[in-house]
Amino acid sequence: MKKVIDDSFRWNKVANWYDALVGEEGSEFHRFVIFPNLIDLMGGKKEHDLEGKKVVDIACGQGVLCRLLASLGCETLGIDISPTLIRMAKKRSPGVTNPTYVTADCTKLLSNNGNLKFDLKENYYDYATIVLSIQNISPMAPLLKASNKLLKKGGSLIITMMHPCFRIPQYADWQFNDKEKRQERVIWKYLENTEIKIKQNPSENESAETIHYHRPLKSYINALANAGFMISKVDELITYKQEQKGVRSEMIMQAKKEFPMFLVIKATKVAD
Numbered sequence: 062m063k064k065v066i067d068d069s070f071r072w073n074k075v076a077n078w079y080d081a082l083v084g085e086e087g088s089e090f091h092r093f094v095i096f097p098n099l100i101d102l103m104g105g106k107k108e109h110d111l112e113g114k115k116v117v118d119i120a121c122g123q124g125v126l127c128r129l130l131a132s133l134g135c136e137t138l139g140i141d142i143s144p145t146l147i148r149m150a151k152k153r154s155p156g157v158t159n160p161t162y163v164t165a166d167c168t169k170l171l172s173n174n175g176n177l178k179f180d181l182k183e184n185y186y187d188y189a190t191i192v193l194s195i196q197n198i199s200p201m202a203p204l205l206k207a208s209n210k211l212l213k214k215g216g217s218l219i220i221t222m223m224h225p226c227f228r229i230p231q232y233a234d235w236q237f238n239d240k241e242k243r244q245e246r247v248i249w250k251y252l253e254n255t256e257i258k259i260k261q262n263p264s265e266n267e268s269a270e271t272i273h274y275h276r277p278l279k280s281y282i283n284a285l286a287n288a289g290f291m292i293s294k295v296d297e298l299i300t301y302k303q304e305q306k307g308v309r310s311e312m313i314m315q316a317k318k319e320f321p322m323f324l325v326i327k328a329t330k331v332a333d
């Protein structure tokens with residue numbers, strides 16, 4: 062129970078900062094990298110392709126993806142643990158009936174008898190999305206079980222996260238190998254599940270902080286299989302950012318092309 066209060070409290074504390082970072086339409090990473098990939102994976106190739114699709118965005122934050130999906134004609138529900146972020150989401154779409162929002166801990170969406178709580182609809186959604194959030198949520202098993210319940214058979218859960226093999230906060234970094242003329246990625250902790258505290262403002266001792274739950278790749282694949290999913294597609298997305306011309310810019314650009322920033326897993330519900 063303590064953990065849940067902490068996670069909600071933590072995100073309430075950074076909500077203003079996060080809302081300013083993401084804004085109405087998303088950070089540059091959302092807009093240039095994550096959302097185009099997500100829409101593509103949902104089959105939104107042409108303008109009206111997603112009209113009428115039902116989508117639940119889990120850990121939706123201030124609703125940035127919910128707004129985009131609603132604008133594309135999807136019936137959209139956002140769920141998040143932070144009442145402050147949900148309030149901000151609602152404030153950004155005043156008076157509309159789509160998207161709708163629920164404030165809830167996504168690890169606690171199922172009752173003891175396995176039914177969905179909060180009037181959530183079972184076997185209803187075509188897609189469930191978890192964007193840049195799964196590494197903020199623990200434990201993962203009840204989150205994936207609830208995602209399964211929300212989805213129709215054949216529906217898909219799409220998870221976009223920091224690449225767990227290369228982008229491990231505080232346990233991975235860049236280094237230059239000038240002799241070989243390359244920039245390398247060094248990782249010094251990977252297999253062990255690790256709780257990493259992320260300060261909103263690293264230079265402040267008393268800065269508000271959130272938790273990044275690092276897990277190795279096998280945890281995600283095995284947890285999805287245990288929750289009734291089959292992985293139907295995996296993507297590894299690189300940054301959109303270009304490097305200014307300089308002595309090492311070629312090395313940096315090469316490394317940016319080789320080491321993906323985000324991992325995307327599309328998993329289809331094949332069993333209850």
Ligand SMILES: C[S@@+](CC[C@H](N)C(=O)[O-])C[C@H]1O[C@@H](n2cnc3c(N)ncnc32)[C@H](O)[C@@H]1O
Pocket residue numbers: 068072083119120121122123125140141142143146165166167168191192193194197198199
């Ligand atoms: C980095 S933010 C991402 C938000 C949004 N998906 C986006 O892309 O802007 C992580 C989100 O996870 C939410 N979160 C953390 N733990 C959660 C939990 N147990 N249940 C629901 N949401 C949770 C936080 O409140 C926060 O909104």
